[in-house]
Amino acid sequence: MEMISAKVHHEAAVTAQGLTKFFGDRAVVKGIDLSVPRGMIYGILGPNGAGKTTTIRMLLGIIEPDRGSRTVLGHARPRDGGDHIGYLPEERGLYPGMKAVDAIAFMGALRGLPRAEGKARAAVLLREAGLGHAIDQRIRRLSKGMAQFVQLLGAIVHQPELIVLDEPFSGLDPVNQERLEALIVRERDRGATVLFSTHVMAHAERLCDRLAIIAGGQRRFEGTVDEARATLPMRALYTPRTNGPGLAALLPAGHEAVGAAYRFTLPPEGIEPLIQTLLAQGHGIAGLSLDRPGLHDAFVRIVNQANAEVQA
Ligand SMILES: Nc1ncnc2c1ncn2[C@@H]1O[C@H](COP(=O)(O)OP(=O)(O)OP(=O)(O)O)[C@@H](O)[C@H]1O
Ligand SMILES: [Mg+2]
Numbered sequence: 188m189e190m191i192s193a194k195v196h197h198e199a200a201v202t203a204q205g206l207t208k209f210f211g212d213r214a215v216v217k218g219i220d221l222s223v224p225r226g227m228i229y230g231i232l233g234p235n236g237a238g239k240t241t242t243i244r245m246l247l248g249i250i251e252p253d254r255g256s257r258t259v260l261g262h263a264r265p266r267d268g269g270d271h272i273g274y275l276p277e278e279r280g281l282y283p284g285m286k287a288v289d290a291i292a293f294m295g296a297l298r299g300l301p302r303a304e305g306k307a308r309a310a311v312l313l314r315e316a317g318l319g320h321a322i323d324q325r326i327r328r329l330s331k332g333m334a335q336f337v338q339l340l341g342a343i344v345h346q347p348e349l350i351v352l353d354e355p356f357s358g359l360d361p362v363n364q365e366r367l368e369a370l371i372v373r374e375r376d377r378g379a380t381v382l383f384s385t386h387v388m389a390h391a392e393r394l395c396d397r398l399a400i401i402a403g404g405q406r407r408f409e410g411t412v413d414e415a416r417a418t419l420p421m422r423a424l425y426t427p428r429t430n431g432p433g434l435a436a437l438l439p440a441g442h443e444a445v446g447a448a449y450r451f452t453l454p455p456e457g458i459e460p461l462i463q464t465l466l467a468q469g470h471g472i473a474g475l476s477l478d479r480p481g482l483h484d485a486f487v488r489i490v491n492q493a494n495a496e497v498q499a
Contacts, residue, residue: 198261200225200349200380201246205255208241208404216241217404218255223382223397225348228375230391230398231384234490238404239384240277243353246382247274260349270299273347275339275355283327287313287337290326294341305344312340316366332359339367343374350374352383356390368394388483400486402493408485415485421453421477428471437464448474 201223208216216238223229233239244250246257248265259265259272281290291312292305300308313322316336326334335358343350352371356364371381371394385391391398392412400408400415408415426448427434435442439461442451454461458477465472 198225198258199223200227201229201257201259201382203242203246203255203257206242206245206252206257207254208238208245208250209253215404216245216252219401219404219406221246221257221399221406221409223380225380226375226378227396228371228381228383228394230395231382231401232386232388232391232398232486233384233401234386237401239401240353242401243351243382243384247272247351268349270345271348273298273342273345273350275342275352277353279335279338281326281334281338281341283325285326286323287318287326287329288322290337291341291344294338295344298345298347300345308344309340312344313337316340316370317362332363335359336363336367339370343370343379346377346379348379350379350381350383352381354385355383356385356387364390388481388486392482400489402490403497405493407489407493412482415482415489416479419480419485419488420455421479423451423453423458424474424476424478425449425451425465425472426474427465428473429469431470433468434465434470437461437468437470453477 199222201221203219203221206216206219207214219238219242231239231242241250245252246259246265248259256263257265260268262268282293285293288306288309291309292300292302295305295308296302310322313319318333318336321329321333321337326337329337339352339355342352355367359367368390371383375381395412397409397411398415399406408418424445425438430447438449439451439454442449462472462475
């Protein structure tokens with residue numbers, strides 16, 4: 188596969204400064220800043236209605252921001268990025284009468300890819316995606332998920348530098364979700380920048396080199412998956428040797444029983460003082476494991492905190 192030219196890109200693939208959008212008198216995106224480094228998989232995460240799609244549409248120049256600015260592949264006017272961008276919009280749609288291979292070649296042609304080359308690449312992409320049987324099928328004969336995958340291939344067939352996918356996993360079965368994850372990684376490894384939105388944390392956790400969490404039209408977090416998880420304290424799973432009376436009173440507030448064990452969030456002073464106390468009081472330690480909550484928990488806490496601040 189052709190690699191993106193090795194010329195050094197110092198500027199980010201996408202930036203946003205104070206992007207703001209009103210619908211009527213309601214601000215739905217409120218001053219979002221972004222910097223998406225080149226060659227990364229970058230996630231825009233947020234609950235339904237957070238403003239992900241509106242942000243993406245402003246980034247691509249499909250709608251104009253009311254305030255703020257953005258750059259796309261170094262261009263102040265996103266549309267100047269044209270043929271170097273691939274985009275899967277949230278609302279899907281292909282010409283139902285077209286064959287899958289032609290639909291992909293057609294989308295490539297809109298981005299400057301010669302039709303014959305587009306057809307050849309489309310056939311390869313379809314076979315790689317396990318959709319070889321659909322090459323000559325008309326779009327109207329494909330299932331919804333298959334048609335969506337075809338549209339996705341149409342967004343990448345011209346090997347763009349920047350790939351923007353709005354909720355690409357929605358509507359795909361688990362096998363196709365895995366295929367899409369592999370495809371996104373492959374495109375990143377080819378040198379492309381992939382920007383995608385989702386509210387499914389499992390995909391984001393596996394894929395994102397960096398991510399932003401937006402809620403209520405504002406950016407609430409920016410960083411790596413590990414940095415997002417580190418916003419939450421570690422959890423402990425503790426099994427006493429003898430579960431005598433008085434044990435519960437020694438454990439941090441909010442602990443819960445899980446069979447013979449207890450799960451709790453580590454107190455700010457850490458686990459050591461608690462261990463000393465448990466041993467001194469004769470409860471012993473039959474088992475103790477610590478783990479870091481996943482991106483799902485970090486996302487829920489960040490979004491809940493955003494909601495609480497808005498209501499306060
Ligand atoms: N054209 C429009 N006119 C009026 N309000 C709109 C319009 N488009 C979006 N909104 C509102 O803006 C807010 C943000 O919508 P947006 O589609 O950007 O959210 P999202 O994060 O993409 O959500 P989802 O996860 O459901 O796709 C929502 O409250 C929505 O109702
Ligand atoms: Mg959306």
